Amino acid sequence: MTTDTGTDHATSVLRDVLRVYDHRFLDLDPSQRRRLFEGTRQVLGADGLSDEARAALPASYRLRAFCIQHGMAGELERLIADEVSGSPAGAVVVGGRVYAMYPYLRGVPRQDADITDEVGVEHRLDAVAWQGRRELRIRGTARLERIETHRTAVDLLLRERATGAEHRVAAEAVEDVQDGFEAVADLAGLGPGRWDAHVAATALGLTREARFGTLRGPRLKTETQTRALEDGAEASAYFTKGGHLAVLVRGEPRPDPLRAKIKRRLHR
Numbered sequence: 001m002t003t004d005t006g007t008d009h010a011t012s013v014l015r016d017v018l019r020v021y022d023h024r025f026l027d028l029d030p031s032q033r034r035r036l037f038e039g040t041r042q043v044l045g046a047d048g049l050s051d052e053a054r055a056a057l058p059a060s061y062r063l064r065a066f067c068i069q070h071g072m073a074g075e076l077e078r079l080i081a082d083e084v085s086g087s088p089a090g091a092v093v094v095g096g097r098v099y100a101m102y103p104y105l106r107g108v109p110r111q112d113a114d115i116t117d118e119v120g121v122e123h124r125l126d127a128v129a130w131q132g133r134r135e136l137r138i139r140g141t142a143r144l145e146r147i148e149t150h151r152t153a154v155d156l157l158l159r160e161r162a163t164g165a166e167h168r169v170a171a172e173a174v175e176d177v178q179d180g181f182e183a184v185a186d187l188a189g190l191g192p193g194r195w196d197a198h199v200a201a202t203a204l205g206l207t208r209e210a211r212f213g214t215l216r217g218p219r220l221k222t223e224t225q226t227r228a229l230e231d232g233a234e235a236s237a238y239f240t241k242g243g244h245l246a247v248l249v250r251g252e253p254r255p256d257p258l259r260a261k262i263k264r265r266l267h268r
Contacts, residue, residue, distance in 0.1 A: 010050075010053070011052060011053045011056045011057070013043075014043070014044075014049070014053055014057070014061075014065070015056075015057060015061065017040055017043055018040070018057070018061045018064050018065060019061075020036070021064045021076070021080060022080060022083075022084065023080075023084050025077075025080060026077065026080055026081060026084065033073070033077075034073070037068060037073055037076070040068050041068050041069065041071070044065055044068060044069050046069075048065060048066070048069040049062065049065050049069075049112075054111055054112065058118060059100060059112065059113065059114065059115045059118060060083065062111075062112040062113075063079060063100070063102070063105065063108065063112055063113070064076060064079070064080075065112075066105070066108055066109070066112050067079065067105070070107075072105075075104055075105055078104060079102065079105070088100075088146060089101050089102045089146070090146055090147070090148055091115060091119070091146040091147050092147075093147060093203075093204040093205065093206055096116075096205060096206070097114055097116045098114070098115050098116045098119050098146075098147065098206065099113045099114055099115065100113045100115050100146070101113075115146070119144060119145050119146060119147065119206070119208060120144075120145050120208055120210060121142055121143070121144060121145065121199060121200075121201045121208045121209065121210040122141075122142070122143050122144075122145050122179075123140060123141060123142045123143075123199050123201075123210060123212060123215060124140050124141045124142075124215045124216065124217055125138070125139075125140040125212060125213050125215065125216050125217065125220060125245060126139045126140045126141070126177075126180075126216075126217035126219070126220060127139040127140075127217070127219070127220060127221075128220070128221070128225065128237050128245065129221075129225070130225060130227050130237075131184060133227065133228075133229065133230050134186055134187055134188040134227075134229050134230050135184050135185065135186050135187065136184070136185045136187055136235075136237055136247065137182065137183075137184050138156060138182070138183050138184075138185065138197070138245075139174065139180070139181070139182045139183075140180070140181060140199070140212070140217070141177060141178065141179040141180050141181065142154045142179060142181060142199045142201045143179040143201055143203070144201050144203050144206060144208055145208075147203060147204065147206070149203040149204055151203065152179065152201050152202065152203045153170075153201070153202040153203070154170075154171040154173075154181040154183075154199065154200065154201055154202075155168055155169065155170055155171060155183075155199070155200040155202075156168070156169045156171055156183035156185060156197065156198075156199060156200075156212075157169075157197070157198040157199070157200060157209070158185060158190065158195040158196070158197060158198075158247060159195065159196050159198060160190075160191070160193040160194065160195050160196075161193065161194045161195070161196055161246075162193060162194075163193065165191070165193075167185065167189070167190060167195070169183045169184065169185045170183070171183035187229060187235045187247065187249065188229050188230060190233075190235070190247070190249050191249065192233070192249050192250060192251065193248075193249060194246055194247075194248050195246060195247040195248075195249065196211065196240075196244060196245075196246045197211070197212040197213060197244065197245040197246060197247070198210065198211055198212055199212040211242075211244045212244065212245050213239060213240075213243060213244045213245030213246075214242070214243040214244060222239055224236050224237065224238040224239075225237045225238075232251065233249055233250065233251045234249070234250045234251055235247055235248065235249045235250075236248045236250075
């Protein structure tokens with residue numbers, strides 16, 4: 001019976017072995033590739049990955065192991081070359097799960113192609129600007145990684161860092177920009193605090209969320225933009241040290257000047 005420690009060690013060894021199947025593998029001469037391939041095949045054995053290893057390894061490693069176990073050297077090289085060139089396979093959503101699609105890989109078990117937990121949001125921030133006295137207009141792009149679809153719903157979320165309070169704004173599509181969106185956030189209702197910007201993309205029943213602002217369009221202005229809100233508070237749109245977009249709201253709403261003047265007269 002294999003102990004948890006033994007299973008963890010075996011998975012760690014497999015991870016280290018499969019890690020070298022990247023550009024370094026393609027740089028080897030054919031005889032070196034063949035020796036490494038056959039050596040790894042012996043490590044995997046006839047049964048391939050255990051259930052524990054499958055659960056612990058990312059899909060890219062699981063697919064490498066599948067190719068090696070079944071002697072698919074040519075397919076393995078193509079898989080690695082596609083990743084190195086920045087052209088990973090597309091994906092399909094089935095029953096709420098996301099599966100990588102490799103037309104040249106036949107017989108891949110579903111659990112090896114399952115990338116549901118690895119899918120994130122591709123996003124770019126193109127513009128941030130005040131609109132009137134209380135609204136912040138944000139433009140950018142957002143889509144789910146690797147999933148081709150004609151319709152993606154995008155929400156902008158402002159989440160207060162200390163309390164977790166959330167202000168959600170449904171974005172509108174920008175027709176002349178691929179995956180483009182525009183969101184106008186009314187900041188008058190936000191309480192004091194630091195509100196971090198997140199973008200959420202939803203397609204085919206799948207939603208993913210990410211912090212927003214580190215990936216930027218070439219014309220984005222990054223200086224802090226401050227505006228006195230109509231209720232007397234002050235809001236600043238800025239970028240954190242990590243490069244994320246955030247809004248700092250200071251102060252409490254001030255009383256109306258006329259009302260304050262009347263109160264002073266009454267208290268004389």
